[in-house]
Amino acid sequence: MSxxxxxxxxxxxxxxxxxxxxxDADGLTVGELAAQRRNLFTGGFTTPVLALSAERLEHNLRLMETYAARHGLAFAPHGKTSMAPQLFQRQIEHGAWGITLAVPHQVRVARAFGVRRIFLANEVVDPAALRWFAAELAADASFRLVCYVDSVRAVELMDAALRGAARPLDVVVELAAGDGARTGARTEAECAAVADAVAAAPALRLVGVAGYEGEVPRADPERVRDYLRRLVGLAVDLDRAGRFAEAEEIVVSAGGSAWFDAVADVFAGIPELSLPVLKLLRSGAYVSHDDGHYRELTPFNRVPEEGALEPAFRLWAQVVSRPCGDQAFANAGKRDAAHDLDLPFAQVVRRDGAERPATGVTVTALSDQHAWLRTGPEADLRVGDWVGLGLSHPCTSFDKWPLIPVAEADGTVVDYIRTFF
Structure with a gap:
């Protein structure tokens, strides 16, 4: 990276x-503010404010680096989770092969910061975006971009837009996770037809297969593994048919944040193929983890001997109204907190520099700028108290905060993470 x-x-x-x-920090540079090492609670920050735990962030980065290495996996974490180039850099420093992205805008952000390997886990048929890809590939021989294809029509559109490009665009055939799943060719026969179309398209080069096991209908360990075995079988069949003759290695890629243990297990059994195999895992939510969706679904719950991810986000809001004995309102709402899967979780209350569990405090709803809190008899909550909220689903947490303080356990802010959504 640059x-x-x-x-x-x-x-x-x-x-x-x-x-x-x-x-009072207006006019300072981000670097100057970081150098002041202000305290999140006493340094003039206003509520609501989202913070990343410095220690937990580093723990999660190290854990997934170790996990990928232990299981012989290359790692391209999904950058759409954070869209934060500083975190891309830290992930690459912790052994990531590259960064996975989903749409052309995200690729432009990553390239602006010098990311050299990008796995685009989506199909792109926009001629303007494809021409920009071609220009980037022509201008930088070290840049590698791999993109999905799942239909003959898409191959035709991509080839037409890229005709005359200096370098072919590397593509992988996407196998759908089943009927009713998201994108991807539904059958192996359709995948073979797509591979044949790529072979006839001068502007494209087939380098592998990919999919997303998180879309398996009624997912359970066996259904997920069955799908992943189909994906591996597709790679084997296409290799036997000579469809990777132009490639330098064969990419086999999968991996959301809920089933990467199944990916590791099945990919460990990939047989020897005609070329080296890049076993590419794409899990991205691990970087911050969460207190809801992925905390329940993380593979580390199924294989605790591998370690445990730690939720790294906390949203701090302030109690601004206590209209009756069983109700309170804090000043963080839908504009501030992820809420697409679960509501935030009241974790701690802070008053006069002391922190205690948020016993008896539950978030029951979010308005645009307020969290509705239900308070039990044991809840000691006053107007002016700070409430620390855990969040569900990191993929919709980063996008609400363009500059996020990174705080150590004592509240010292040591860095600021810039996001680009």
Whole structure:
């Protein structure tokens, strides 16, 4: 990645664009503010404010690096979770092969910060985006981009848009996770037809197969493994048919954040093929983890001897109304908290510098700018208290905060993570 581009993030001026930051920091650069090492609770930050735990973030990065290495997997974490180039850099420093993305805009962000390997887990048929890809590939011989295809029609559109490109675009055939799943060719026969179309398209080069096991209908361990075995079998069949003759290695890729243990198990059994195999895992939510969706579904719950991810986000809101004995309102709502899967979880209450469990406090609803809190008899909650909320689904947490403080356990803010959505 480009150290120069990353360094420019520290030169950005703090102002009204960034929620929760101290008003008296306006005009400072992000780097100058970080150097002050202000305290999240006493340094002028305003509520609501989202913070990443410095220690838990580092723990999660190290854990997945170790996991991928232990299981012989290359790792391209899904960057759409954070869209944060600083985190891309840290993931690459922790052994990531590259970064997975989903749409052309995200590729442009990653390229602006010098990411050299991108796995685009989506099909792109927009001629303008494809021409931009071709220009990037022509301008930088070290840049590698791999993209999905799942239909003959898509191959035709992509080849037409890329005709005359200096380098072919590497593509992988996407096998759907079953009837009723999201994208992908539904059958192996359809995949073979797509592979044949790629072979006839000068602007494309077939380099592997891919899919997303998180879309398996009524997913359970055996159904997920059955699908992954189909994916491996597809790679074997296409290799026997000579469809990877132009490739330098064969990519076999899968891996959301709920079933990467199944991916590791099945990919361990990939037989020897005609070329080296890049076993590419794409799990991305691990970087911050969460207190809801993935905390329940993480494979580490099924294989605890592998370790455990730690939720790294906490959203701090302040109690602004206590209208009756069983109700309170805090000043964080849908604009601030992930809520597409589960509501936030009240975890701790902070008053006069002391922190205690949020016993008897439950988030029951979110308005645009308020969290509705139900309080039991044991809840000691007053107007002015800070409430620390755990969040569900990191994929819709980062997108609400363009600049996120990274705080150590004592509240010292040591860095700021810039996001681009």
């Amino acid at each position: 150290n120069e581009a990353l360094a420019r993030l520290a030169e950005e001026r703090v102002d009204h664009r960034f929620k929760g930051l101290p008003p």
